[in-house]
Amino acid sequence: MTGSKTIWDYVFLALVTLIYIFLMAPILLVVVLSFSGGEFLAFPPEGFSLRWFGELFSNARFLSATLHSLQLAAVSAVVNGVIGTLAAIYVVRYAPARLTNPLRLLMSAPLLVPEILTAIALLFFFFELGIGNNYSIAIQTGHIIVTFPYVFLNVCSALFNFDRSQEEAARSLGAGGRMTFRRVTLPAIKPGVITGCLFAFVISFDIFNISLLLKPVGMNTLPLELFDYLRFNFDPTAAAVATLSILVTFVAVLIVDLTVGLRSLRF
Amino acid sequence: MTVTPDAPRLHRRAPVWWMILPALVLLVGFLILPYISIVVMSFREASTKAVYGDGFTLAHYTDVIADPFIWGIVWRTVRTALIVTVVTLLLGYPVAYHLARTRSRVASLLYICVISPLLVGLVVRTFAWMIILSNNGIANSWMKALHLIDRPIQLLNTPLGVTIALIHVFLPFVILPLLGNLQAINPEIALAGRSLGASRMRTFFKVTLPLSMPGIQAGSILVFVLSISAYVTPAMLGGSQGRTMAVLVVQYLVDNFRWPAGAALAIFMAVITLAILVVYLRLTARAMRRLP
DSSP: OOSOOOHHHHHHHHHHHHHHHHHHHHHHHHHHHHTBOSSSOOSSOSSBOSHHHHHHHTOHHHHHHHHHHHHHHHHHHHHHHHHHHHHHHIIIIISOHHHHHHHHHHHHHHHHSOHHHHHHHHHHHHHHTTOTTSSTHHHHHHHHHHHHHHHHHHHHHHHHTSOTHHHHHHHHTTOOHHHHIIIIIHHHHHHHHHHHHHHHHHHHHHOOHHHHHHOOTTOOOHHHHHHHHHHHOOSHHHHHHHHHHHHHHHHHHHHHHHHTOGGGOOO | OOOOTTHHHHHOOSOOGGGTHHHHHHHIIIIIHHHHHHHHHHTBOOOSSSSSOSSBOSHHHHHHHHOHHHHHHHHHHHHHHHHHHHHHHHHHHHHHHHHHHOOSTHHHHHHHHHHHHHHSOHHHHHHHHHHHHSTTSHHHHHHHHTTSOSSOOOOTTSHHHHHHHHHHHHHHHHHHHHHHHHHHSOHHHHHHHHHTTOOHHHHIIIIIHHHTHHHHHHHHHHHHHHHHHOOHHHHHHOTTTTOOHHHHHHIIIIISOOHHHHHHHHHHHHHHHHHHHHHHHHHHHHHHHTOO
């Protein structure tokens, strides 16, 4: 920008600051209230205590829901890490030119259609297959589908940014195809794979609609358990649960930031 | 040996199509085929003994179209989604504009401010709005302290509460496409406008804003589709007054086991969304054709 700052620059800055605060405040509020010493979800909180986390960790339902969510997220991340990376390499490197765009569209499709519709579709589909809500295969498949594009798109962008002359150099030095892939290509796209997998993990951990319609009887995920809890209770235990789920997310984001940097994210 | 750009391809022996196979099986088998099953289900006959009967019928569609109650919910859902889209654009544009031009160390921190709400679960974010909007919540007690109101106003279980929370929930979805778009615009174009004597306002409205139309389009479509199909936020904050189409569909499926009717309603929702998007794309395409 040229010239000195005018009054309008300060008005603009104030406005933008307010919007940043609007974005972050509700989340910070939940975290602050989870450490409240009082009985109610009131702001400012009355004193400081960890009692609501104690409530949370003595609640068997929340603990088993957390484990289910972690398991679904981990499987989604690993499965998509493999098939999403393979698909991205094929689409960017080897697919016939006329197939590239249709394939990219298909691979991003779960991101482009509403999650609630995907959940309904899978509900009917698994019912017709006779699998229904008896096994966790339906819910797990739903989680894998919805988080697939995050791995695919991240690996694609890593491949686009990767200079292929490095591979040619390896080839000219006598490395075979497999060797080149393992020693040159894979390390180069690793940031994309890591980011994609962690994103798949984080998104899967928070998925709601898919879990609501596809969960087996008697199983709950953490977002569902919190949703159910809030129907009958409204106390700082819920804030503690929310804080726990925020913590899981932030640890994952921190790993991305420390390993590959946040700016490399693709949505 | 000479290295040509095609060298790796010449060395390749095994066909590589198997690499795409697992992903194809996943997406065709568990996304495309299931979507077809919604269409099939919507034509099934209702039954009291099973989730659907043997025959096929158009009755669920005629029921949906003839029901003024459903049209009321459609209108409310669309109106909410339109308001959310417009407000998120108005709030998101300045943020994207600011973030695209910030070069200092705070840029990463601000970027985290934008993406972290996206990563925190919907239930958690909506729960935060329950705390803020409840009758003795923060919004009401602050408005009372500022003497704006005497008695608490009802925000929870109203369409207004749902709208406020949805604006917060989907704001990052409009900021991120706009950010990518604005970062890609060469800043020298705006500088050229300025050096030719245009005021800063004029430069913005004549140069930057038209060039960012693709970002505006992408962001607004994303937010509109997400708002129409949002379930969690209306279900938690809407009560019976703020019920939206997605809430009604889930009620059909989960509470009443009316699967064929629910399927027809879901398709109705998708068709309305598509119809509005087609109109919107035509309008914005006309506006974008006038670009320099």
